[in-house]
Amino acid sequence: PFAARITASAASASARAGVPLLVVRRPGWEPGAGDRWTGAASLEEAAGAVPGLGERVFLTTGRQGLAAFAGLDRPWFLVRTVEPPGPPLPPRAVVLCERGPFTVEGERELMLRHRIDLLVTKDSGGAMTAAKLVAARALGLPVLMVRRPPLPEGVRTVPDAAAAAGWVLEAAAR
Template sequence: PLPLPVRIGGFGGAEGLARFLAASATRAVVDATHPFAAVMPFNAAAACRLAAIPLLALKRPEWKQLEGDRWTRVGSMAEAVTALGASPRRVFLTIGRQELAAFAAAPQHAYLARVIDPPEGPVPPDLTLIRDRGPFDADAEAALMRRERIEVVVAKNAGGDATAGKIAAARHLGLPVIMVTRPAKPNVPTVATVDEAMVWLASHGCLPTLRGV
């Protein structure tokens, strides 16, 4: 539960969101969607232009490849499937549940996937699910990968500390990581931290009450 009004559900595209912003007398918008949200950031940008409302994107920094990392960068989940290759491998999928179906196209691999909610739709035939929520400690991640005899990790470059343990664990174990890069985002003012977003809100007269944000 949040100490703020909450709206759940879609708005009807950019035009619907613009109408909602106008009707609710919203004074500013902060796009704090997931780094892999591909549609809502563009809808928010278009809606804010239509409604003449300032928009800020809150985007946490990506993970950076460090010494010892064995990354293969790909631009989509389909490319990640191809990057696994033809030979059977034991694969740790740390991509959430919504895109597991892509890996059904490569049934020769044995997959371990960690999800919060169970997947819907097709999944690879040889799939073991772990239902858990971060944060995940690097030592625990390494122990999991050893126990499951993981040979390669597939991850989205979401950034942040909560799930960075898998990246550190793969580095420690010398495992390759297929890293899916973030989708394109609209060109809007962007900050990396909540504190910076609060300063921006203050500059637009939205503090201290935070009403209409």
């Protein structure tokens, strides 16, 4: 859901070719009872909000956006990525290279062990990656949620592969 440039290129190419475009985009996360979420339109906006929200930050926005946080020298960051990140990184950061799925209990224990007081994440949606949100809720932690970029005009979306298959079958029948 954060591949804005790729989606824009696909929308442009499909419009030029006259070929329909469908984007499979799982539903975003919604705050539940007890959640303390603050939204941000970009990683840069999120980085600007961190100093007012937390001192010990669990950062799960992916390795490619870490430069937005590199200028923050006061907060301490626990950065989790799938692949090792390159520079620049926040000066006070510990990097965990791990691949989910993660459990609520594992996320809760990780946040407690590192004395996390703020979770920063992207709204990638889906059930597999929601364990950190449930753990943050259980611990009463604030979440700084980076919203998805808007889709290009006229792009149709479906929430999953089954809906995409249905769309393809309908299109083929026409």
